[in-house]
Amino acid sequence: MATHRISLTVNGSTELLDVPSQMTLLQMLRDKLALTGTKNGCSAGECGACTVLLDGEPVNSCLVLAVECQGASVVTVEGLAKDGVLDPIQETIVDHGGVQCGFCTPGMLISSRALLDRNPDPSEDDIREALVGNLCRCTGYNRIVDAVQDSARRQAGKA
Amino acid sequence: MSINPHPELPEFDYIRPASLAEASQFLAQHAGHARPLSGGTDIFVRMRDGIWHDQYLVDVKHLDGTNDLTFTPTGLTIGAGVNMNRIIASPEVQQHYPLLAQACRRVASYQLRTRATVVGNICNASPAGDSIGACIAFGGTLKVHGLNGFRDEPLQGFCLSPGKTRLQPGDIVTAVHLPPPPPGSAGTYLKLGRNTWGDLAIVGVTVLAAPDPTAASGYRFRILLASVAPIPLEAVAAQEALAATPLGEPAFKEAARLAAQACSPIDDVRGSARYRKAMVRKHTQLALLQTWQKLTR
Amino acid sequence: MSKHTPPNIPHPIGDSVPRVDAQEKVTGAAIFADDIQFGPGLLYARIKRSPHPHALIKRIDVSRAKALPGVKAVVTGEDFPGLTGLYLQDRHIFCRGRARYVGDPVAGVAASSEAIAEQAVTLIDVEYEPLPGVFDPEFGATPEAPLLHPDLGDYKVMNFIFPQPGSNVSNHFKIRKGNVESAWAQCEAIVERTYRIPHIQHVPIETHIATARVEQDGKVTLWGSSQSPFAQRSLIATALGVSPSDVQVIAPYVGGGFGCKAGVSMEALAVAIATQVRGRPVKLRLTREEEFYTAFVRQGLVAHFKMGCDKEGRLLAMQNRLYWDAGAYTEYGVNITRASGYSSSGPYDVPNVSTDSYCVYTNHPVGGPMRGFGMPELHTGLEQCIDELAEQIHMDKVAFRRLNCIQGGDTIVTGMTMHPTGLNECLDKTAAAIGWGHKDPPSAPNKRRGKGIALMWKAPAMPPNPGSSAKVALNEDGTVTVSVGGQEIGQGSFTIAAQVAAGALGVPIENVRVATPLDTNYSPYEWQTVASRLTWSMGNAVAAAARDARQQILELVAKAWNEKIEDLDIVDGNVISYKSEETISLNKIAIYGIALPNDQGWIGGPVLGRGSFMPTYVTGLDPETGQGPRAVVHYTTGAQAVEVEVDMDTGKVQILRGVSAFDVGKAINPNMVRGQMEGGFVQGMSTALFESLQLKEGVLQNPSFVDYRIATATDVPKDIQSIIVEVPQDDGPWGARGIGEHSMVPTVAAIANAIFDAIGIRVGAPPYTAEKVYLAMLDAGLVE
């Protein structure tokens, strides 16, 4: 079993890790760094609970090898708040009642954040399309969609 | 029984070769035990499912130019490491190959497409591959690096059966190249899944058409069908009919019938053969109509 | 409380306060079962499972598995003779001698890694003798069917479940009200239909996870994703033959339950394996594929309905035969059979009812409780038959329902008198909101539009005496900590507990903390987090505990101030006197009490309120007639309507709008109530359009999210309206009753009725996939 030494930044802090070839980014985050906010719902790219930002773009961390992240920058749900201030999407998802069991929430937040980063003014259909890879069994989605829209409005207000 | 031969990924070695030559050499030396890795979205799933047992995954994403997406007068070159979201977002693709962007956009989810590549989609040779039809329709060729250096491999006839292609041990597709689109062309990709978005295709229909004075109808069409045959299926008889007859709804209807006749779908969990045949007809007709509207706009 | 009229409703009852668990959940701090850190001593378990739906196990050879380096223990059914089960003890932890479904656990391994454990599993050799299986419940109920549980007659069973030893019927519930046979003659119209409801699954996004450690002295600790820590404590103790108080269950946040994490399922495997590696924690994590194969499923149902009405549209008779495809073990399913039986008239006043509800063993996955507990399955067919009856006598479907639907004072199907209910109001509001009777043109020429409506009722299904308890403790900063044993599975129970405590005690909601995680060693008893019973039952316990604390505080202050308790109140965290106009903040008296003047000592001390609640009035039902004074605690009722558009080219059904109205008695948190209504509507919609476990001779064909599709954000109508109706429950906290499950009960029927309205075809069994609808239209000649 080959292990690889990699360095990367996770939520802004530099990590130096030895990872076996087959270790996924999800396993690395959860098992090596104890960043358990990122969830595993399928290990197969289907549910989106494991979504994190890899160099600014959302990925299913269960379908990325840790070793592929050499030199990369990773942001997880734990890294969304800056200096104790929540990201607007973290606030609006609560305000709109878009959290129930909370298991899909980390992935939803990351996908939403990524959408707002590439499109600060998404239409409702844009939002739904952007969240199609994030399954939620509790909320029925609409409140999450509302939260993303509201978050876009709040950001526009600030800008 | 084992529901999960591997709860997570099985053991393998990740190989990061320094050059294409080294990569090809390694792959050839370990034929049957190694495969090229692009996005991994097919590979990891199949290895976890215990269908593939490779000992080595050879990452080709960072080798000579595989990460480039370039548009020149000779066409579009999509490196093997270029993910689908980059293709969808590319202004050149949107302007010159909107059909390709449309097809890529229908693949899975945004986050999956951050990893998934068109080259991987093609090399995986799944009948359900959404982007393969567009690449064939544009007359794409693959740039392949093998033990004997580079060669071009036309996409036509590249997929042999589900999961099987013309690639030989040591071969690495470095890019797919699409020639400039025929002048005045328009295309449509229609995908029917169980969900509105995000499902694999029950049926996928790619149509590309362009004016062609050598055709009796004045237009040349290409029609490729996904998920209704062991390989991406070109509806040849339908294409010929559209070249020969005056175009309009009756012609599209007849072409759609011919397309449905040509396919040989199977029953699976996504849909029955009977439904698929009916849907090939409906979607071909609709895709032809939509393409026609774009052509004559 | 509700005896006071008008009810005095304190703040924050009825206020949509933010969820108390929200901050943790949006920052990634919330701990779920898989997130607990156990350090390097953790072992990993994997399970060897039967590939056969029905087989005798002739021999198991574990020697090769045991020899694999890294393997710490291998266990089989030999090691665990005990039976367990919630209502009927028909289940061993591991198969003993016989496997009854594909995935039935045959052996278990603990090893130093998941991969080694899985490798060891492949080294276990099992010799099977395959047996013919039962894959259809109606066949299963016949004498010709192979017998799956020859020992049924010896199983321990609760006294309201009626197994038929010598058959595959593990419960037969009957209703005989009035005389159905003589009623048919008076009917102007009769509808007779059969509906086959497929198995589906809960698919919480978090799969089942359990970690167990067994000490040298036999004490058990279990950390699991659980709706039912106390039931697990009791059931696991029974299975292992230890005392319940020697089992400690710790249950952090649950990433979705919907019933599948109630009772005990895979947790027992983890505990059993842990008994063989004492002192070391053993984690068992179901992969998504295993979850599909082996976690509880919602049972299949074959339902035969016959119902008739007179020419005015009055329902005269109903005859139902329900065959539940309950799977390999029916320890929980037997009560679904019962619940669907005692509610089998649907929310209607029907003088003559005859029902036979059979729980049938099959070689399918194990049926368990799922959101609705039999009611969605029942209502799917029943509410379509109601539509058909109305059509037959040319009566408007809303008018037909208004005429027949259950009202307070009616004698319901079990002979119980119905309590006041707002079903009529729900019906009218839903009909108005959907624009009943008005047809909008379709959005495109190849589409057809339709509207459909359906009613529902559902009672909490449980033993007669499930208890709740709660503690409310005052902290030195004047905040209060509420302890409950009811679980937070997304439905908002912790927030409700906080609101009820705040309201009953008189403190601001911000000052209430909920003690987490649940821990059977510290949390007060709660039967289970099921049956939509927490707001009502646990809510009552919390209110009682808060009032107990309040009384202690007021007594103390009255003594200190030399005033009468009647003149004192607790408002916004301060004790105030209406008489002397004195005020003292709770943080001044919490823990340390109040100092007497002149250093003359202290009075008071730590304040700890306690409360419990248990319904005491539920009676048994006659086994032959299903009649009795009070079968259930109450019914939540409601209505749903949808507008759909059917694509004639593909058969795809698009839900354009959905409206729900439910009588929740009192919405403690209106926003969360609406959240339950929406989420349930979408889950119901998802089952209506997409979901079925495709079982072929007992083998699951679609055990992944790629093949078992659920609704995504792109499938959901933008316009979902949720209407709250409040007719108070006499014994609910401020009149509240449950809403968690009800919102997905009528959905499939409403959608089916709307599809009929659009295309004039009853498509039959759900799901109404594009394919099924298209082929039905093709067969009917509607499309070419």
Ligand SMILES: Cc1cc2nc3c(=O)[nH]c(=O)nc-3n(C[C@H](O)[C@H](O)[C@H](O)COP(=O)(O)OP(=O)(O)OC[C@H]3O[C@@H](n4cnc5c(N)ncnc54)[C@H](O)[C@@H]3O)c2cc1C
């Ligand atoms: C949840 C999920 C949903 C999906 N949905 C869709 C969908 O809707 N539509 C669809 O079309 N697909 C779908 N896929 C399949 C997959 O994402 C696509 O086929 C994708 O394009 C594969 O690209 P990749 O780069 O990830 O390929 P990889 O997994 O890296 O490789 C796939 C195959 O191609 C070979 N290969 C890769 N790169 C090269 C190369 N440079 N040279 C030679 N051989 C190479 C590999 O060895 C392997 O055999 C889905 C997959 C998942 C997990």
Ligand code: FES
């Ligand atoms: S865990 Fe990665 S997508 Fe489900």
Ligand code: FES
């Ligand atoms: S909130 Fe439970 S899965 Fe989304």
